[in-house]
Amino acid sequence: MILYLLLTSLLIPVNLWAAITPHLHNELSMRALHAVSVVLLLPLLISLWSDRSSIRSVPAVVLAIFLCVMVVVNVQIAAQGMGVEFGWIDHLFLALAALSVEAYYLLEPNATTPLPNQVVDQTD
Amino acid sequence: MATSPHWRDHLLGSLTGQLQLATYLAVFLGFSGASIGGLWLTQRNQAISRDTELRANARSLETHLLADRLLEKPATESATARQRRKQAIREELRWHSTMRHTLWIEEPDGELLLPADARLPGKKAVAEAVNGSLNKPGITQSLSVNGLDYIAVLNRVYPSGQRVWSSAEVTNINRAQSAFLNWMIVIWGSCLLLSLWIVNGLVRRIIRPLRQLTNASAQLTADTLNTSALTIEGAPLEVTQLANTYNDLRARLAKSWADQRRFVSAVSHELRTPLTIVQGYLHRTIKRGDNLSEGQRKGLRTAEEESVRMRHLLDDLLDLSRSDSGQLRVNSEPVAMGIALHEAVDLARSSLERDVLLELPQPSHDQQAVVAMADPDRLRQVLLDLIENAHKYSPSATPVTVRLRQEDAMAVVEVEDQGIGIPADDLAKVFDRFHRAANARVSSGSGLGLSIVQLLVEAMGGAVSVRSQLDQGSTFTVRLPLSNDGAAVTARNVTE
Numbered sequence: 001m002i003l004y005l006l007l008t009s010l011l012i013p014v015n016l017w018a019a020i021t022p023h024l025h026n027e028l029s030m031r032a033l034h035a036v037s038v039v040l041l042l043p044l045l046i047s048l049w050s051d052r053s054s055i056r057s058v059p060a061v062v063l064a065i066f067l068c069v070m071v072v073v074n075v076q077i078a079a080q081g082m083g084v085e086f087g088w089i090d091h092l093f094l095a096l097a098a099l100s101v102e103a104y105y106l107l108e109p110n111a112t113t114p115l116p117n118q119v120v121d122q123t124d
Numbered sequence: 125m126a127t128s129p130h131w132r133d134h135l136l137g138s139l140t141g142q143l144q145l146a147t148y149l150a151v152f153l154g155f156s157g158a159s160i161g162g163l164w165l166t167q168r169n170q171a172i173s174r175d176t177e178l179r180a181n182a183r184s185l186e187t188h189l190l191a192d193r194l195l196e197k198p199a200t201e202s203a204t205a206r207q208r209r210k211q212a213i214r215e216e217l218r219w220h221s222t223m224r225h226t227l228w229i230e231e232p233d234g235e236l237l238l239p240a241d242a243r244l245p246g247k248k249a250v251a252e253a254v255n256g257s258l259n260k261p262g263i264t265q266s267l268s269v270n271g272l273d274y275i276a277v278l279n280r281v282y283p284s285g286q287r288v289w290s291s292a293e294v295t296n297i298n299r300a301q302s303a304f305l306n307w308m309i310v311i312w313g314s315c316l317l318l319s320l321w322i323v324n325g326l327v328r329r330i331i332r333p334l335r336q337l338t339n340a341s342a343q344l345t346a347d348t349l350n351t352s353a354l355t356i357e358g359a360p361l362e363v364t365q366l367a368n369t370y371n372d373l374r375a376r377l378a379k380s381w382a383d384q385r386r387f388v389s390a391v392s393h394e395l396r397t398p399l400t401i402v403q404g405y406l407h408r409t410i411k412r413g414d415n416l417s418e419g420q421r422k423g424l425r426t427a428e429e430e431s432v433r434m435r436h437l438l439d440d441l442l443d444l445s446r447s448d449s450g451q452l453r454v455n456s457e458p459v460a461m462g463i464a465l466h467e468a469v470d471l472a473r474s475s476l477e478r479d480v481l482l483e484l485p486q487p488s489h490d491q492q493a494v495v496a497m498a499d500p501d502r503l504r505q506v507l508l509d510l511i512e513n514a515h516k517y518s519p520s521a522t523p524v525t526v527r528l529r530q531e532d533a534m535a536v537v538e539v540e541d542q543g544i545g546i547p548a549d550d551l552a553k554v555f556d557r558f559h560r561a562a563n564a565r566v567s568s569g570s571g572l573g574l575s576i577v578q579l580l581v582e583a584m585g586g587a588v589s590v591r592s593q594l595d596q597g598s599t600f601t602v603r604l605p606l607s608n609d610g611a612a613v614t615a616r617n618v619t620e
Binding site: 001002009012013014016017020021024025026105106111113 | 135136
């Protein structure tokens with residue numbers, strides 16, 4: 001789990017770099033970045049669903065909707081490739097989504113992790 | 125699917141985790157902020173520099189075109205004059221264009237006037253790509269044409285409808301920036317990993333004295349209170365102060381513990397003698413009192429039983445006190461275990477209203493009797509304590525079984541009951557002083573019996589263990605070392 005949080009934290013500066021330098025990364029790295037970002041957002045969506053009874057509902061719903069939109073949009077971008085208008089804004093939102101992952105798992109006392117035991121033990 | 129967040133305890137619930145998290149955050153924010161800020165400033169400066177260059181070229185061009193009145197469209201202009209004007213503009217464009225920079229004019233009718241130089245390839249393609257895409261002057265746009273990167277800007281729109289454009293080829297600059305970005309990521313990642321590694325080591329080093337303190341506290345027992353002073357070298361001031369406080373506390377505890385032991389020992393000694401006298405008088409009165417009524421006899425018997433129980437309790441306390449002060453004396457001599465078990469079971473049968481079964485190994489010609497090294501009196505005390513314990517926690521209809529066998533070089537005695545059993549959580553503490561299992565509802569008993577059993581068995585060089593299942597019963601196992609000259613002793617004991 002700690003490894004997951006570490007990887008997700010790295011997405012914050014990486015997406016900010018991508019937002020600053022929209023024409024410097026190549027097609028493959030751009031698709032990989034969007035795809036990895038989507039994959040790392042999924043555990044938070046699962047956690048929000050499994051923790052729905054023990055967390056505050058309004059922020060959780062807002063966060064879940066934001067994450068769903070990010071997942072859909074970025075799956076499309078990863079499939080479609082470069083050339084998306086205002087792609088740099090998407091990178092800003094991806095950085096924000098990665099930040100929300102960190103904030104949820106570190107600050108929400110009722111947060112549970114959807115990762116299997118082995119992963120938790122290994123990373124711990 | 126969800127799991128309890130053990131990682132959270134590790135990360136947020138421990139000082140090590142919190143320090144690691146805090147330092148990671150500091151390092152991460154520092155590196156990320158510096159890299160993002162540096163990258164943004166680099167990009168911004170380069171963009172400003174390129175825009176300034178483009179606009180400077182365009183201004184120079186416009187100055188010359190205005191001086192030659194080429195940006196003014198006459199109301200009436202012949203075809204020849206128009207061609208001359210356009211040719212003059214193209215010549216001017218050629219003077220201001222280079223291999224990287226291109227300037228062109230977009231006529232009101234959409235015609236593109238490009239530099240009059242065939243050695244400037246690809247300029248038309250760029251102009252055509254940009255043409256019509258931007259209507260607002262001063263906004264720089266990036267585009268890619270034939271695999272090359274360009275930036276283009278519409279510099280000005282003149283009242284005549286003519287538009288002055290400029291563009292620059294930035295492929296190499298972009299490549300250099302891309303290489304810069306790649307290197308920055310590599311250096312950023314390496315520095316982050318290196319910092320984390322160093323920070324991790326430093327945090328462990330800072331925490332080490334606290335771990336030493338924790339380990340010392342964990343190993344602290346009543347026996348080591350006097351000898352477990354903690355010395356931490358090279359620790360920070362706060363930890364050294366904590367260690368000193370810990371040592372002061374330990375010294376106070378040691379003194380308090382010693383006072384308590386002396387008190388218990390003295391009180392037990394002082395009470396034992398009068399209690400023995402009281403017990404003797406009670407016994408004699410019951411035996412010789414011819415004129416006692418049945419009620420009086422019953423009351424005296426109860427008083428005698430209570431005095432016996434009190435004496436046992438005092439004996440236990442004295443044993444514990446002697447053990448704590450290293451004065452417990454236990455003999456070690458060969459004891460025929462079969463005979464010792466017979467005696468103990470007979471005593472138990474006479475005092476307890478319960479079936480006590482004795483299972484001894486079948487004697488054979490090639491096998492000698494089981495003889496162990498023990499103190500006969502203490503062994504009897506151990507066996508009676510275990511049988512009494514089994515009796516206390518078993519339903520009245522069930523028997524207590526005492527079993528003897530030989531295993532490797534040990535004599536093994538098992539005392540098995542079919543009682544309430546011991547909860548798994550209590551098994552590890554069952555031999556602790558004054559500990560009573562959670563399901564023990566019997567009010568009698570001091571909680572010292574099993575700790576005395578362990579004390580005496582270990583003093584005789586043996587070991588005691590327990591296995592139990594709730595509502596099924598418990599089996600206490602005593603292991604004592606076998607005697608080397610068991611046969612002779614067996615013969616002597618049997619003769620006696």
